[in-house]
Amino acid sequence: MTHLTTLYRQKIDAGDLKPDPAQEAVLPHFDRIAEGLRAPPVKRGFFRKAEYEPVKGLYLWGGVGRGKSMLMDLFVDSLDGIPARRVHFHAFMQEIHAQMHEARKNGVEDALAPVAKGVAESVRLLAFDEMQITDITDAMIVGRLFEALFAGGVTVITTSNRVPDDLYKNGLNRQLFLPFIDLIKAQMEVHEMASATDYRQDRLTGAQVYFSPVDAEARAQIRAIWEDLSGGPAQPLTLEVKGREVTLPAFRNGVARATFYDLCGKMLGPGDYLAIAEEVKVLVMEDIPRLSRNNFNEAKRFVTLIDALYEAKVRLICSAAAQPEMLYVEGEGTFEFERTASRLREMQDKDWGSGG
Secondary structure, three states, X not given: OOOHHHHHHXXXXXXXXOOOHXXXXXXXXXXXXXXXXXXXXXXXXXXXXXXXXXXXXXXXXXXXXXXXXXXXXXXXXXXXXXXXXXXXXXXXXXXXXXXHHHHHHOOOOOOHHHHHHHHHHHOOEEEEEOOOOOOHHHHHHHHHHHHHHHHOOOEEEEEEOOOHHHOOOOOOOHHHOHHHHHHHHHHEEXXXXXXXXXXXXXXXXXXXXXXXXXXXXXXXXXXXXXXXXXXXXXXXXXXXXXXXXXXXXXXXXXXXXXXXXXXXXXXXXXXXXXXXXXXXXXXXXXXXXXXXXXXXXXXXXXXXXXXXXXXXXXXXXXXXXXXXXXXXXXXXOHHHHHHHHHHHHHOOOOOOOOOO
């Protein structure tokens, strides 16, 4: 096992990374965790089996694009032979709910207990990307879940855009959630990555983000941007909005990829698009067609989606059949679409969204 500090310096020497004091400041936390996970199990009594000492985790928070996920991924990849799992926090919680549902079907009264036990027995380290809690069903079980994971000796690392005290802020029955925040502070080092540099934004600065027409060259460029920003294999992400499921086909490190049909060809509404805009930092959207009275409903949804992305300062990279002003040239709604075309133009600016 190579310490993250060593790997980080190797990447700087190779020109893959640039020195960043905010990133360098967090490296000792990862090295401490690696040393703890590498330590041999300890025997506490003659008749007791040897057990691993618990290792305090890490809650790494800060603005988007600062390199939190990159460092965490590099760390997880360095853990030779130590059972570890890296997963988006929202996807993990969906798995927990699904497993609890199955346990209840089998007549288990306390469905969370066996589910948490199963997780604790499968890994020694859980690495979560993008911890945020907006759903009351998550908020009501996450405290007990993490108590069980910590009791089972699992070390937790997570990235987040929010300080722990802002998790589930203004949420329903939030007072029941507050013990979880105390648990985080007790079991994890809380570290702010306060870098002035937004690397994700920097990679897009000056780059083309709107591709038209949709041809082989546009598809190749979109694919290259996606591979650069996602930084590894992606998974679908399903958001639950008022009892309904909204699925993004590919998601990793705050970057989502979907087609126009995925987002506008289905019966989605403003609440769905707001949920997407809250979860996603960059959206790669492909195959926007020409819009008219023939696909009026899809056009209306597209307008609503762009409004949600614009207000949330989500970076949009897209391929379309025409330039913004020529996407919607005939039929009811052309006048209203002028604002959408203007926003699409504004969102192409190299500095757009850099404050978010």
